[in-house]
Amino acid sequence: MNFYLEAFSIFFKIGLFTIGGGYAMVPLIQNEVVDRKKWISKEDFIDLLAIAQSAPGVFAVNIAIFIGYKLRKKKGAVVMTLGTVLPSFLIILAIAIFFQQFKEFEIVEKIFKGIRPAVVALIAVPTFNMAKTINLNRYTIWIPIVSALLIYLLDVSPIYIIILSGTLGYLYGRYKRKKLTK
């Protein structure tokens, strides 16, 4: 089979059948790309996960771009990105068109009245999970608190928080290294 067609259909299939976001896609990608196709080694795949995670953007798309680029440069990256994105795009588009008409039903509104607070909880949970994994201490705990308050109370754009906290991290790292070399 043509390589591009095969790569596209593998990522299309993964995009179509994984519910629950990017992290749910990782084991499926690993199964296809590492175990079955042997396109990249297991070690490379682990490094790739770390890179895809630290780069901005959608995790699963970053993985697809990296694998595509490794195998067939830019053309490969574009084909695999399309494969990953297209199923989501088509399904959501169908729902968006359908749901707009569907929303008027009373029962749908009732269901969503129940769902909305749960979704807010689902967004709150990663806050605490992430706070746990990055080991916030008494020197760093103020960063998330101040950031959250700036956004919530003063309507500061979250993008400025990203830029500011990255810059502060960079400056702090430079300061620490200077102190070490002295």
Added chain:
Amino acid sequence: MIFLYLFYTFFKIGLFGFGGGYAMLSLMQGEVVTKYNWVSSSEFTDIVAISQMTPGPIGINSATYVGYIAVANSGFSQPIAILGSITATFAVVLPSLILMIIISKFFLKFQKHPAVEAIFSGLRPGVVGLLASAALVLMDSENFGSFHTEKFQFFASIIIFMGAFVATFKYKANPIITIIICGVIGALIY
């Protein structure tokens, strides 16, 4: 004009979306709900719920959906709204495409660089703040009901929120199952 703004906004979201799908959602909420008012707060939570329950990455699902709703809410017809979802999806992926190709070239050299490590040591706590703010901003009367006029919905929502939080945080319940159960509860009690 809205297409230009959509492209610019979602390109920014793709470019600054560090820390996974939920962190991107907080950027998206800041831009499309708070800044541009393209979608309402309750529409946004509906979009998140649907993006969570449908296949594929949440970042892509919500970008496609928001692109459609933003243009539809601005009074355009369906085919034009579809163009909106194409614009948003393309724009959110484009920074990844550019950056990941550059990063792939340098591969590991990049990740272990002390400057990169330093940037991330600041970014991570910042992202925690982003996530917290998204949850705070969404705790409004559109999602929880008003304390004054919809008392029953308000208190029911708080109970649902706490139940869903404990189930997913403490007991690691599946988010999709949690959404389905809360939907059933909504259908029964309202």
